[in-house]
Amino acid sequence: MEEARRRTLQLEAAAAESELAVPRLAIVNPPLWELGHVGWFQEKWVLRHAAGRPPLRPDGDAFYDSAAVPHDARWELALPGRAETLSYLREVEREVLALVAGGAAERYFVELSVFHEDMHFEAMAFTRQTLARSAPPLPPAAAGRAGAELAGDVPVEGGTRLVGARAGDGFVFDNEKWAHPVALAPFAIARAPVSQGRFAEFVEDGGYRRRELWGEAGWRWRAAAEAAAPVYWARRDGGWARRDFDRWVPLEPDRPMVHACWYEAEAWCRWAGRRLPSEAEWEAAAGAFTWGAVWEWTASDFLPYPGFSPDPYREYSQPWFGSHKVLRGGSFATPRRLLRATFRNFYTPDRRDPWAGFRTCPT
Template sequence: MRAAVATPFPVASPVTAADLVAALRDARARTLALLDGLDDAQLMGPRLDIVNPLLWEIGHLAWFHEHFVLRGLDGRDSLMAGSDALYDSAAVPHATRWDLPLPPLPETLTYMERVQSALAARLDGRAPDAREVYLYRLVAFHEDMHAEAFTYARQTLGYPAPAFGEAAAGAAGPWPGDATVGGGVLRLGSEPGDGFVFDNEKWAHPVELAPFRIARAPVTNAEYAAFVDDGGYRRADLWDAEGRDWLAGSEAEHPVYWRRGAEGWEVRVFDRWASLAPHRPVIHVNWHEASAWCRWAGRRLPSEAEWEAAAAVEPAADGGLGATKRRYPWGVAPPAPGLANLDGRGLGPVDVAAHPAGDSPWGCRQMMGNVWEWTASPFLPFPGFAPDAYRDYSVPAFGTRKVLRGGAWATSGRMVTATYRNFFGPERRDVLAGFRTVAI
């Protein structure tokens, strides 16, 4: 097959200090909005494996900022005595975080603001160098990731919906059918010159793909409900060995936030129950649930290489994979409301036919935003992998997680691209994940 050498993403004009500080401030504003309205008990919450105490987590954000910038670049002392013993996620076991002598919220917020003000002040009046640009973006994106975690923690714990967001989008309906993606050689991952990338995206390498047919949209609530109603959770033949073990341990009979109401399926959205919207993508299903639905439907999950090809590679004249890979499914323009459901707009998914302007080169819809999409691929390092400054970002997860792609409705649009790799354990149902499928 033809070897396609991907064109690097266009790199924007040089990043200024103002750009970096604006991203920090914007990420912090979202963090504070997600804390708004929660009392002291809610900020600690119950001891669960899938959440952190929110009071601990916001202090960790400040610690992370100063650890990599103020202390890492400048060798400064911490702005909070004893911060390493409280907030170093690599050294403080998850189960102990409820038992720590955490500062109260006002003191924690003061620490956060002191750190952020120091980050802004150290760039005042000068242009940042490449190392500073990388680390400032890293800490801003790290806070963006935690903001998404705060969002689904509020869902997990049944807290009220956060106050930000816009009016929910109107009905757009289903988007059935498959798109045919030509074969060829994909350069999977990011290229030098693509701008900021995470270490697990490095570096692009050739993967040969046969032609395949992939769903134009994610699986919908209605499509998933048909599986549940057909006894999908009771049919052992639809689940692999690990899936059957998970099913037995969880005693699941349907997606985690669903229940049967008087007029059909209902879903809990934060602290309220609503009728299940049939044409929105199913969300909060894990990898085992997605895989079982595929067996029931005679389909399969895409590999992450197939997903990336369908999302970003432009077709060649002969219909195969071309030589140009887009930064986003629609091109190079940054995410905007008309292109993708990102940044918490609407506080939930929209119908799968929405956002046609964001279609990929092959005609797939919503390959960015709305729901993270499980792939068949285990989360493994690319050839030649070496960890970046945040050494514990990827390495501890290799071989234990599955790859998700594309971003969800709560994902930061400034962070996600067509090469961004998310990763969670196959048992996780709390994350904002759905899936699309490939024909067998």
């Protein structure tokens, strides 16, 4: 818990005062709101829900409850300033650590709050990329390769596989529960995610102009977004460059493709005669390849597993079933404690701001 809070505060410290004002975009939150929300969430579930404490801030719910405060309204709130917000985070941390030290904290809710903070840490890093801010303190982005040395597919035997978390696995989210049998035909899956170099071939071959490569929803998205290339790519000095936070770097052909939306992944697969794996295939094969450099889109819609029952944090999964696609793995910016083969990330198929790429299967 201390490490998560230290990481959050290091990320906050990287922001200049002038960077606290951000444009109203569907894919970002006001920084002071997001920081306060992280503290409020921990207070709500550990101190108030589990320990029965009264609120530390009488206005906390009105400011920071993400289920009750619409996204666009967060820019209109008279939020506490930077110093007061940081003081609130530290106060919540002290109170929760005191409960932990006294053996009075429920482990489940402490872990829930830590993993929630981990996910917001990555989302706050997304925001710095989206807004072309300087790079935050993160592991080296060069982690992970997708070049010729990792070419080819790994064969996977068919059969009935258990997909999902098992009781005794430690903390898992409600959408991972529980392990259930899935029948899989034999298949193969790439040893590495699609590289930036391979994606550049799709772009050069007119991939964004060729209607036959896109599904109906994907073509509508491409037209509305006026997408002619990946979101952070531009022509520089006769080749492609990509924007890495606030600097432009020559495209690295052997690095995994990143900042691709699901629609772009789908179109690339049609162009290459490949397909995205289902999330069950991805999980079944996860021990056969290295993952964790980029989130990886799957073909699967985000749906509940058989017998799904929401955990106390009911808003985590249930509202998003059917409208999002599943990603597996993790990115270089994901805190390592979140990485497990059963973890299900989920975004709408138009999102290009996450560090997401994709791995493919032969058709």
